[in-house]
Amino acid sequence: xxxxxxxxxxxxxxxxxxxxxxxxxxxxxxxxxxxxxxxxxxxxxxxxxxxxxxxxxxxxxxxxxxxxxxxxxxxxxxxxxxxxxxxxxxxxxxxxxxxxxxxxxxxxxxxxxxxxxxxxxxxxxxxxxxxxxxxxxxxxxxxxxxxxxxxxxxxxxxxxxxxxxxxxxxxxxxxxxxxxxxxxxxxxx
Numbered sequence: 001x002x003x004x005x006x007x008x009x010x011x012x013x014x015x016x017x018x019x020x021x022x023x024x025x026x027x028x029x030x031x032x033x034x035x036x037x038x039x040x041x042x043x044x045x046x047x048x049x050x051x052x053x054x055x056x057x058x059x060x061x062x063x064x065x066x067x068x069x070x071x072x073x074x075x076x077x078x079x080x081x082x083x084x085x086x087x088x089x090x091x092x093x094x095x096x097x098x099x100x101x102x103x104x105x106x107x108x109x110x111x112x113x114x115x116x117x118x119x120x121x122x123x124x125x126x127x128x129x130x131x132x133x134x135x136x137x138x139x140x141x142x143x144x145x146x147x148x149x150x151x152x153x154x155x156x157x158x159x160x161x162x163x164x165x166x167x168x169x170x171x172x173x174x175x176x177x178x179x180x181x182x183x184x185x186x187x188x189x
Contacts, residue, residue: 011079040082
């Protein structure tokens, strides 16, 4: 509180510098920045992505990137943090849109190769059988598939996590996927 009885509210720049300093109150500063910036980022997401879940995902990704940059002292102008966050929002949304456009273009290009999403065989997947087949895989094979398809990690990160080379991860993944497919669908004729 100052002499007039007013509470001093630190600016975004002050909070950004406290996060960058990584001192004892860095966690408190991170929390305060999150509380201040999350509603703005979510509003941006709602306007540009038009889905509440996508806006919530945007909040997490943008603020995570922002805090990582602050911790690494890679934000040039902490006093212009709001502009940095807005720019990060634009980049993340643009990358999301590019990904959607790429997927749609690939689906259009290879529509005859990929089965339709409404084919009955795909809708009647036996979850119990899939679970049993996954449990039948070796632990390393199961870990590679889970990290690839559920955690969406690239081969290099999976390799680092499991002490394997990227090439070995791809080999394990290919073999595990064949074993899983054969177990779920039965061996190919």
